[in-house]
Amino acid sequence: MGGKFKALPAGLLVLAGTITIMMVTTARAASPDYADALSKCILFFEGQRSGKLPSTQRITWRKDSALRDGSDIGMDLVGGYYDAGDNVKFHFPMAFTVTTLAWSVIEFGESMGPELQHALEAVRWGSDYLLKATSVYDVVIGQVADPIADHSCWERPEDMDTPRTSYAINQTNPGSEVSAEIAAALAASAIAFKDSDDEYSAALLERAKQVFDFADKYQGSYNSSIGQAACPFYCDFSGYVDELLWGAAWLYKATNEDGYYWNYLRENINSLEPIVVRNINGNTFVGASFAEFGWDAKHAGINVLASKWMMNDSSNAAGPYILNADKFVCSILPESPTKSVSYSPGGLLFKPGGSNLQHATACSFLLIVYAKYMEVANKVVQCDSFVATPSRLIDVARGQVDYILGNNPLGMSYMVGFGEKFPRKIHHRGATLPSIEAHPQKLGCRGGDQYFESDKPDINQLTGAVVGGPAEDDSFQDSRYDVPQSEPTTYINSPFVGLLAYFNATNFSK
Template sequence: MGHPTRILAALCLLFGAQSALAQVSSPSSAWQPAPSASGTVVPSSSSGPNSQWLEVLGSNLYYYDEQRAGVLPDDFRVDWRNTSVLTDGAVANVNLSAGFFDAGNFIKALFPLTYTLSSIIESALLWGEAYSSSSQAYYLDETLRNGLDWLMEASSQTDTLYMFVGDQTAYWGGDLNIPQPRPVYSVTRENPGTDVFASTATTLALGALLYSGKALPLSQSVNGTLPSSLRNTTYADSLSNRAVQLLELAFAATPMQVYQKAVDDIAWAYPSTDYDDELILGAAYTAMATGNISWVTTAIDTYSTNAYPPTFGALNWDSKRPMVPTTMAQLALFLPGADSRLSFTKFQNDSEVWLDALVAGNMKDTHTTPGGLFWFKGNSASASLNPALNAAVLCLKYAPMASTSAKTDAYRQWAQKQIDYALGKNPMNTVYQVGLHPNSAFNPHSALASGGTDLARINTSPPQELHVLYGAVVGGPDEDDKYYDVRDDYDQSEPALDTVAPMVAISSYFVGQGQSASNPFFVGLTAPRIIPKRPSSGLSGGAIAGIVIGVLLGVALLAVLGWFCWRKRGRNAYRRRKMGL
């Protein structure tokens, strides 16, 4: 780094930049991902966790270092990353320089970040011993503090939450030349974002549980395990207090509305559908973190008036509805007797409405691709692996709480099929986590890693990705199981904070099983990758014909408007517009 950058870094630290320093003792030597060829080595039968699942978990956490923003220490383990965006938030007198870059470019988006952190924290509240046994607790702590500290800074001004940094600037390049200044966007009491107030409260409450040493229940008789080295009651209290403030704001600020109603300028990115799921989750986890029974009542009241349980729909950064009944079941086990309506059996039954439809294959607007990937209509067209893996995590999390052993087995078996698919058991013989195996996806859509600066020649400049983006989980294949592995197909090839999060949970689950864990599918994968020839137009013949007919009939405008409305669902609204391609 050049001298001016070091001066800026020093100033940021002097005037209150988040340090994101882990409290866990750092390892004597930094953990680094193994070469991809190591993915073919069968783990030994020695004691301890399965070494290949450990590699998946370690690489996943390494990805969050690759995405880290702000001041990086001199001994930072990702040697190709640099200190960056030190003035983020300065225009609003708030320091938003740290945190994470969201995906393949350089925005910072709070809404998917809160989902990402919540997912990782929950894995540590259920299967936390995995992080200790794999010597990854230090990196877990680093990752979480970088994200949680950023949320604390973003919510540090009274009745204000800064929830987006950046814009649609089509910059393609490394971290040293990111265009400045970068705009910041906020919601306030007067112009609220109910969903982001509540989702931030959820994440901070979960963080408070973790750092106070309170595990979540795995079942009616067993609690989860914790990485005990993370315990810090002072930090936990700070997180808990802020969670309460934000949740009170979410319920009190009017009108209740999704955040893009307040900040239309960022409606192009991660638009929110509703907010009742965030309110319930926020109240439930805040009740667990604080022991305040009034939040239990609030969670039940909100649940009862918002058409739960759901019968269909994907689980992702936008819609958490499928996980809400399971969280309420956890709440019933965590605070038994807190409210006469807090019945574990009721929420157990509600949880299984969605899960039973999922594993039976009769859920509305879903099907399974020919190769075995579960597909959610209107959601899986972009980042197809993400909703399937999120559902797999929910299956693994809920299985021990199921009403019958048969259901426990069914949920785990369904999850295993989706996990195997992502890790190589698919028609392309592709491992969709970068760097794990010779068959791993190798061309992720990442401005940071590509080494290119020419957006017009994104696929060929350079022809080979400059840096291996270890641990990244790409979007995934299309509905015909085809994966082209090209940078400009960001629906398929772009990793993001939230596409990696379910794999963190999955790998921690398997690491926690020790030597009893079956090897990840890629270990025995010897068949060569299949990389299909990409259609030159990027559109199917039917799509082309449809466009032509639309033009001839004079209804192109109507078709475009319909397409736009449909694409606003899920991540699609972000993917298709964010890079200006």
């Protein structure tokens, strides 16, 4: 989401439901190469690495960067991920990226084959960093780098000389949403590493408990504590109760169902906001919270995650989790009388705001996970008069995945390096600027402008990057100036990893 020349679309084009259903359910072309897409989707995270790069680094045009992060407060904060096309480490979306990447491994790791090791390496690059960011008791680092200064320059991460300010959350300046999301990420990572590195898994879990307790004990929003460093880039619009419940849900799962975390969920679930109000480019959007899932709002994720336990316990089957997870499904499926999303003529899901493919990948991931739970429980979802089976959820999710990979009116893959036609001018500093090897001389703050403004394709290929995606009419401007369409983000790719692993396995088995 970071970057220069920010602009978000003012509204949504609402399409007729009949046309939408027809377009979404039409026969599709041959399946894309999910295995290749999975490999590249995971590879992308190596291009987003900050810090000292390992000898195994595969995107070799990237080099070491930000090696003094944390020095302003006497901490080692070297590492982690740049969230998008800029050089800021926004910990709120970074933690969500790690959570969903770990969830992809937990649910579909067995379907990743040789890519499982690379997926775990991507999780660990994030979880190692989050351990650093929480290494001081009752302190959580919420962000590194001044975003205003960073966004005023177009320079390589290897060259950047803008302030690398560390923004701390503590007892007097709380930030429950970023702290609880980090707790969720650490707990999910603990599960992901349980079979391969039990000692590391245990360390992650202990830290997750500690950070969750801090987030819960000192409640408040990082919007106030970090101020303009967080807003308008990653403001928390949905409040922090959802992150606290999200963290508790992951800790319940990671601790093998510790009653403390279940009681926390049970006692606080009714405190979730019934609606989410977002301000996007000066426009206000209001949505039912059960339909929201992304770096800001965790509501649908909580319900889907918790529904697995409820489906196995008939005494609690009428609880809010399954009911709200069902409502989420009904808000997405094109045939549903209660859907709250729109679809492009070519069948792509749309929700308000920029970087739309974050919604398509996150919502599709939840559909697949919920379908998996439904199959085990022999369950269907009733959307008024329409009955949705697990296979229907899977079919809708597959349609989104295939669209992103090229089965769309333009025949364009929105994953860089996948297929023959893909974005060539993405909003990403490292991709647009010559590498250190090709241009050893420093490129200062304005030194990169000529490359940004050039109409030539990117100098470096950020393989696997999924960009923000097309407009509601399926058109796409392959332009660095069009940030919502051309900028990749880690939280678009992280749930896409799980989707690709699932469809690769199911496609192979057919």
